[in-house]
Amino acid sequence: MMTPSIKPGPEVLEAVIIRFVGDSGDGMQLTGTQFSDTSAMFGNDIATFPNYPAEIRAPQGSLYGVSGFQVHIGSVEISTPGDEVDLLVAMNPAGLKTNLHAVKPGHTIIVDTDAFTKKNLEKAQYEANPLEDGSLDNYRVIEVAMTSLTKEALKDIEGLDNKSITRTKNMFALGMVYWMYDRSLDHTIEFFNKKFKSKPAIIEANTKVLNTGYYFAETLELIPNAYTISPAKMDAGTYRIIMGNTATAWGFLAAAEKAGMELFLGSYPITPASDILHELVKHRHFGVKALQAEDEIAGISSAIGASFAGDLAITTTSGPGLALKGEAVGLAMMLELPLVVVNVQRGGPSTGLPTKTEQSDLLQALYGRNGESPLIILAASTPANCFDFAYEAAKLSLEHMTPVILLTDGYIANGSAPWKIKSVNDMPDIKNKVLSKPKENWHPYDRDKQSLARNWAIPGTPTFEHRVGGLEKDRVSGNVSYVPENHEYMTRIRAEKVQRVENYIPELSTEFADKGDLLVVGWGGTYGSLHTAVKQLNEQGIKTIGYAHFNYINPLPKNTEKILKQFKKVVVCELNTGQFASVLKSKFIGLDILKYNKIQGLPFSNGELVEKFKQLLK
Amino acid sequence: METTLEKYTYKDFESDQEVRWCPGCDDYVILRAVQKALPEIGVKRENVVFISGIGCSSRFPYYMNTYGMHGIHGRAPAIATGVKMANPDLSVWVITGDGDSMAIGGNHFIHVLRRNVNLNVILFNNEIYGLTKGQFSPTSLVGQKTKSSPYGNTQPPFSAGELALGANARFFARIGGNVPKDMSELFIEAEKFKGTSLIEVLQNCPIFNDGAYDQFTNRAVREDRQLFVEHGKPMIFGKEKDKGLVLNGLKLEVVTIGEHGISEDDILVHDAKTEDPTLHQMLVRLKYPLVTGIIRSFEDQTFEEREMDVTKQVKEDSRFVKTDDLFFSGDIYQVF
Numbered sequence: 001m002m003t004p005s006i007k008p009g010p011e012v013l014e015a016v017i018i019r020f021v022g023d024s025g026d027g028m029q030l031t032g033t034q035f036s037d038t039s040a041m042f043g044n045d046i047a048t049f050p051n052y053p054a055e056i057r058a059p060q061g062s063l064y065g066v067s068g069f070q071v072h073i074g075s076v077e078i079s080t081p082g083d084e085v086d087l088l089v090a091m092n093p094a095g096l097k098t099n100l101h102a103v104k105p106g107h108t109i110i111v112d113t114d115a116f117t118k119k120n121l122e123k124a125q126y127e128a129n130p131l132e133d134g135s136l137d138n139y140r141v142i143e144v145a146m147t148s149l150t151k152e153a154l155k156d157i158e159g160l161d162n163k164s165i166t167r168t169k170n171m172f173a174l175g176m177v178y179w180m181y182d183r184s185l186d187h188t189i190e191f192f193n194k195k196f197k198s199k200p201a202i203i204e205a206n207t208k209v210l211n212t213g214y215y216f217a218e219t220l221e222l223i224p225n226a227y228t229i230s231p232a233k234m235d236a237g238t239y240r241i242i243m244g245n246t247a248t249a250w251g252f253l254a255a256a257e258k259a260g261m262e263l264f265l266g267s268y269p270i271t272p273a274s275d276i277l278h279e280l281v282k283h284r285h286f287g288v289k290a291l292q293a294e295d296e297i298a299g300i301s302s303a304i305g306a307s308f309a310g311d312l313a314i315t316t317t318s319g320p321g322l323a324l325k326g327e328a329v330g331l332a333m334m335l336e337l338p339l340v341v342v343n344v345q346r347g348g349p350s351t352g353l354p355t356k357t358e359q360s361d362l363l364q365a366l367y368g369r370n371g372e373s374p375l376i377i378l379a380a381s382t383p384a385n386c387f388d389f390a391y392e393a394a395k396l397s398l399e400h401m402t403p404v405i406l407l408t409d410g411y412i413a414n415g416s417a418p419w420k421i422k423s424v425n426d427m428p429d430i431k432n433k434v435l436s437k438p439k440e441n442w443h444p445y446d447r448d449k450q451s452l453a454r455n456w457a458i459p460g461t462p463t464f465e466h467r468v469g470g471l472e473k474d475r476v477s478g479n480v481s482y483v484p485e486n487h488e489y490m491t492r493i494r495a496e497k498v499q500r501v502e503n504y505i506p507e508l509s510t511e512f513a514d515k516g517d518l519l520v521v522g523w524g525g526t527y528g529s530l531h532t533a534v535k536q537l538n539e540q541g542i543k544t545i546g547y548a549h550f551n552y553i554n555p556l557p558k559n560t561e562k563i564l565k566q567f568k569k570v571v572v573c574e575l576n577t578g579q580f581a582s583v584l585k586s587k588f589i590g591l592d593i594l595k596y597n598k599i600q601g602l603p604f605s606n607g608e609l610v611e612k613f614k615q616l617l618k
Numbered sequence: 619m620e621t622t623l624e625k626y627t628y629k630d631f632e633s634d635q636e637v638r639w640c641p642g643c644d645d646y647v648i649l650r651a652v653q654k655a656l657p658e659i660g661v662k663r664e665n666v667v668f669i670s671g672i673g674c675s676s677r678f679p680y681y682m683n684t685y686g687m688h689g690i691h692g693r694a695p696a697i698a699t700g701v702k703m704a705n706p707d708l709s710v711w712v713i714t715g716d717g718d719s720m721a722i723g724g725n726h727f728i729h730v731l732r733r734n735v736n737l738n739v740i741l742f743n744n745e746i747y748g749l750t751k752g753q754f755s756p757t758s759l760v761g762q763k764t765k766s767s768p769y770g771n772t773q774p775p776f777s778a779g780e781l782a783l784g785a786n787a788r789f790f791a792r793i794g795g796n797v798p799k800d801m802s803e804l805f806i807e808a809e810k811f812k813g814t815s816l817i818e819v820l821q822n823c824p825i826f827n828d829g830a831y832d833q834f835t836n837r838a839v840r841e842d843r844q845l846f847v848e849h850g851k852p853m854i855f856g857k858e859k860d861k862g863l864v865l866n867g868l869k870l871e872v873v874t875i876g877e878h879g880i881s882e883d884d885i886l887v888h889d890a891k892t893e894d895p896t897l898h899q900m901l902v903r904l905k906y907p908l909v910t911g912i913i914r915s916f917e918d919q920t921f922e923e924r925e926m927d928v929t930k931q932v933k934e935d936s937r938f939v940k941t942d943d944l945f946f947s948g949d950i951y952q953v954f
Contacts, residue, residue: 041951187949231953240950253941264704266696283944284929285936289703294729298696301689301726305669305700308687309708313700331690420953421945459685459701459708462664467633467679469688470672479635480680 010182010228015074017082018177020170021099022091023060024053024067027170031089032069033416034174038187040241040418043231044073047383047528048416049081052355061123066098073181075230079382079528081415083605087180089173091115091146093124100136108140110176112169114147144216146172153212159201168209175213182228185210235420242419244383244412245272248316248342249279251390253286254422256312258391259398259430262287264306264313266299268321271354272410273344276316296324300341304328307337308468310434310458312394314340319348319361322405323368329403330369333494335468336445336454338397338432342390345409345524347601356601357411359524360576365405366554366583372491374498376400377553379407381527384419386412389551391427398432400501401453407553409525409575411603432456438463444478451504452497499555508548508557510566511535516544518616519567523550523580526604530573533609537617545613550580561588571596571616573604628653630663633683639674644795644821648742649681651798652711655805661709668711669698671718674749675742675821678713692723695730695739699921702735706922709809710737717747720756720776728785733921734813738805741818743778746827764826778818779902783895783914789815790898791912794835794844795822800910807912813920834908845907849915852885855907862886870900872907890915 018035020028029050036048051068058065072082084104090096092115103109116131130136131143150169154160171188178185189207196202242250256263265288267277281290289311293299300315307313317325322343332339345361347353365377376396380389386408393406433448433456444466445454457464466478474481475489510519512534522530527549534547548563550556564570564584571594572581578595585593596612598604631653639645656666666684670676672691679686685708689697694712701710712730719727719741730739746764747753753766757778761770782790789811791804801819808815820831834843845855845863853863860875862885873880889897890912898914938944 037949041949043953234953236953238946238950239953240945240948250941250945253944257941262704264700266700283938284932285938286941286944289925289929291699291703293696294725297693298699298726298729301693301696302700302703304689305687305697305702306704307700308685308697309667309701309704311700311704313704327690328693335687421950423942423945424940425942458705459667460665460705462662465664465684467682467686467688469680469686470690471688 010226013227013229014076015072015078016087016181016227016229017070017072017085018087018089019068019070019085019099019102020089020173021066021068021095022170023094024058024065025060026067026091027167028067028069028091031170031174032071034188034191035177035183036071036073036416037241038178038183039071039073039229040239041187042183043234044075044229045078045232045234046241046418047072047078047081049411050414061092061094061120063094063098063124066095068095068099073229075232077232079532080603080606083607087177089177091170091173093120093126093130096130097124097126103139105138106140108142109136110142110144110173112146112173113143114145142220144176149212149216150209153208154205157201157205157208160205164202165205168205171206171209172213172216175210176217178210179214179217180226182226185214234418237420239418239420241416242384242387243275243414243416244380244386244408245275245344245414246279247384247386247419248380248390248406248408248413249276251387252280252312252314252340252394253283253288254387254424254427255391255394255430256288257286257424258427259312259394259432261310261312261432262289264303264311265290265316266293266302266306266313267291267316268293268296268299270296270318270321272346272413273316273318273321273342275413276342276344296321297328300325300328300332300339303339304332304335304337307332307339308335308459310460312338312398314342314394316342316344318344318346319364320351322361322364326369329375329405330371330373331470332403333369333373333375334470336401336494337403338401338456339403340390340393340397340406341403342406342408344413345407353601355410357409357525357603358575358599358601359409359526360579360599361407362523362553362576362579362583365407372495374495374554376402376404376498376501376555377407378404379524379551379553380412381524381549381551383412383415383417387419387422395428395430396501396504398430399453399504400451400497401433401456402498407524412525434458435464436461443476444468445473445475447493451500452493502555502558505552505555505557507559508550508563510563511547512538513543513546515566516546517568518545518613519564519570520545520547520613521550521564521570521572521580521584522547523553523574526573526575529604529606529609533604533606533613536606536610537613542617545617553580556587564588564591568592569594569616571613573597573609575599575603625660626657626663628657631656631683633681635680637681638677640825642824643674644819645675645678645742647795647798648740648801648819648821649678651801652682652740652805654798655802655809658802658806659709659809665707666709666711667701668713669694669701670713671715671723672749673715673718673747675713675715676718692718692721693726694718695723695726698737699730699733699735702737702922703925706736706926712737712739714739714741716741716743716745716757716778717755720778720781728781731782731785731787731814731816734788734918736812736814736920736922738808738815739817740805741778741816742821743818744821744823744827745775745830746823748823748826752826777902779913780899782816783899783902787816787914788813788916788918789912790818790902790914791816792818792820792910794820794831794840794910796835796837800846804912807915811915811917813918843907845909847888847890847901847909847911847913849888849890849912852882852887854882854885861907870904892916
């Protein structure tokens with residue numbers, strides 16, 4: 001006999017981590033994106049991370065075909081997609097098997113029982129059905145026959161084939177999760193109306209299934225109460241959710257507009273950088289010219305040509321592609337032309353782990369060319385600030401007449417987070433070195449006295465006809481020169497020009513403490529993990545731990561040594577074997593620089609960082 | 619493109635740099651032929667760009683008083699594509715050699731032709747590596763003894779023309795390295811042609827491969843061994859203008875006018891402008907006579923035109939003018 005239950009109001013949580021997993025074709029990315037967008041619009045801080053296989057359509061039900069999307073939402077500051085999850089939504093056995101380890105013991109798993117067939121269990125290499133053998137006793141498992149409930153809900157809608165019906169089951173799951181976390185369905189329904197404008201049956205089906213899931217969860221006795229996450233305290237302003245790669249692309253759009261130039265992209269598709277190409281090819285309306293070239297080398301070579309002819313030129317790639325571009329980066333460096341090379345790092349070496357993250361191209365960026373060829377190296381640290389550092393890379397490149405390598409990584413490139421939208425009007429000015437009026441006694445390698453940047457005469461401008469090339473050039477005339485002293489002079493002045501960029505970039509600052517026992521050092525995409533871990537210790541009352549994060553790798557901020565010296569120990573945390581640590585060690589002799597490294601294609605987890613820092617503080 | 623008011627002479631295109639090729643090299647001939655062609659073309663000097671790769675020929679831009687870039691090995695077509703996309707109004711010339719274009723830069727060479735970027739490629743083919751001092755190149759002959767093939771080359775050569783036509787080249791011309799006047803005229807025609815114009819110059823390297831083309835280009839024999847084709851004209855050659863080409867089945871055959879009842883009317887008329895490259899391929903392959911002149915000149919849309927058409931349409935349809943329009947569009951929300 002049913003007893004009437006008194007439902008308490010939703011329990012308020014500070015933050016929650018949810019992971020949606022299923023087959024590559026189950027629509028998990030869409031489900032996760034909808035949940036995170038809805039939460040962001042509700043006012044939560046969020047961070048998301050998709051995790052999908054390198055295979056595009058892996059065999060259905062297979063372990064390696066599992067696609068996942070993790071979202072971390074909070075009323076507090078959220079800097080990472082999080083580690084262990086509070087809720088796992090598994091659309092099939094393979095998804096459950098590959099993700100169970102990430103669920104906090106005692107927490108919730110929702111499964112589509114219809115997918116737990118003998119065949120699917122075999123494909124997931126389960127010997128017994130985990131829903132029946134007691135192996136999930138430590139979790140709260142909510143078993144829902146999602147596929148059949150979805151079919152039942154849609155039985156009266158005409159004009160839908162079986163495949164389209166089954167496809168909407170992800171919306172059943174989303175509806176349930178919306179109820180559990182007290183979210184509105186409005187944003188997602190609006191999304192259906194826009195996305196399937198010309199297919200009313202699909203709009204109706206998705207809306208119906210979403211609602212069915214929502215009400216199913218409400219009436220389900222298995223879910224005792226719902227939770228809610230209050231809006232986070234964030235700066236006032238207009239926001240949108242942005243992916244790192246999109247933010248990178250938009251940073252260049254903004255820079256081109258500010259500089260009054262046209263943007264040229266020469267690129268060759270490579271994971272995980274291709275989304276920058278996909279984004280920029282959309283924007284011909286802003287004068288963007290994008291060439292999908294025949295190979296990586298043509299990608300950068302065409303960009304060098306476009307730069308020579310006066311465009312803001314960029315090329316985008318990932319590790320192996322940067323290796324192929326090496327000689328051409330050297331040419332751009334030798335020509336002293338502006339060019340931004342974006343390297344969205346992935347697991348290496350060689351083909352490595354294309355869809356996983358790593359920070360192992362730092363030394364390649366710094367030194368991966370023949371000859372003495374220093375460049376400006378920047379590293380973005382969050383999905384949103386990919387915008388700022390793409391903009392900064394373009395600005396520094398144009399103002400200092402040198403290639404810039406911008407490092408991001410798969411983690412921040414594919415992750416998304418709220419971005420307080422920046423108008424181009426609020427961005428700093430960009431003054432390129434383009435000459436327009438004829439000059440007396442002009443030479444192509446005449447330099448600015450302060451920055452040492454050369455001037456830039458572009459084809460089509462009368463009286464400035466000149467030749468540039470990869471051969472060493474005379475310091476005055478710019479003509480080919482093999483004079484020994486001249487080569488040394490030119491080598492040094494090219495290096496000095498890059499070094500002087502330190503006068504144009506911000507100083508390094510620390511978070512949480514400016515002196516003390518332990519300074520945690522990070523660079524690039526690990527910001528969220530490191531910041532969160534140090535913050536946690538700080539909140540636990542440990543006030544002698546500080547955090548310094550580097551976005552400027554070459555040149556380093558001027559006060560770097562001073563900052564490092566304020567702490568007894570320095571630990572450089574990187575997703576490689578210690579590349580930045582070796583750079584710091586070689587530059588600053590006598591400092592006790594320790595390393596903490598992870599090379600698993602994964603970001604740092606909060607637990608491992610906190611434990612390591614505690615140990616170092618002992 | 620703006621043309622000049624005052625006519626240049628070749629001297630206006632000479633840079634202040636001393637030319638440093640070996641004495642007797644055909645590169646000198648090509649340089650002067652280009653410098654003489656440019657005043658006829660009438661483009662302003664500041665609108666001319668020479669882009670090269672690496673090799674003897676690739677020093678060329680340094681000797682031209684125009685804009686120029688001496689690039690890296692094999693990449694000139696890619697660099698030049700970027701130049702053209704940034705500024706389609708420029709007159710862009712790629713200078714390359716057989717190694718630069720068909721070995722290390724083979725990929726860019728075929729793709730620039732495929733795209734039909736509106737630029738000119740002058741291919742200095744000397745069938746040898748000169749700057750690295752005498753190794754075989756992708757156009758060296760089988761059996762050829764070089765520094766890197768002391769017992770004879772075992773790698774069969776590319777034919778530049780066949781490769782180019784296979785890559786859908788719309789314009790292909792071939793010329794001996796010792797006929798500056800004809801060469802200049804070809805360069806003028808190449809510049810007039812909209813699309814990628816490839817001119818293969820049979821360039822003698824007097825140091826490492828001297829006489830490679832003697833059998834075709836030697837003054838004493840060239841009229842008998844070469845057929846200089848012109849669009850719309852019968853393909854007749856020989857000192858006495860008595861030899862010509864006819865099609866016999868699927869093969870080109872040399873016939874003598876006046877023999878076996880052959881008259882001038884029987885000789886094939888050259889059609890460079892036809893889309894079908896079949897006959898162009900046959901002409902390119904021919905060894906006797908060696909065919910020179912403009913073998914193919916098929917007008918097609920250029921890459922820049924296709925690019926500009928799409929961009930124009932996108933601009934018309936787009937609601938975005940400034941980046942702010944994009945950034946503040948779609949799913950945005952307020953935090954108060």
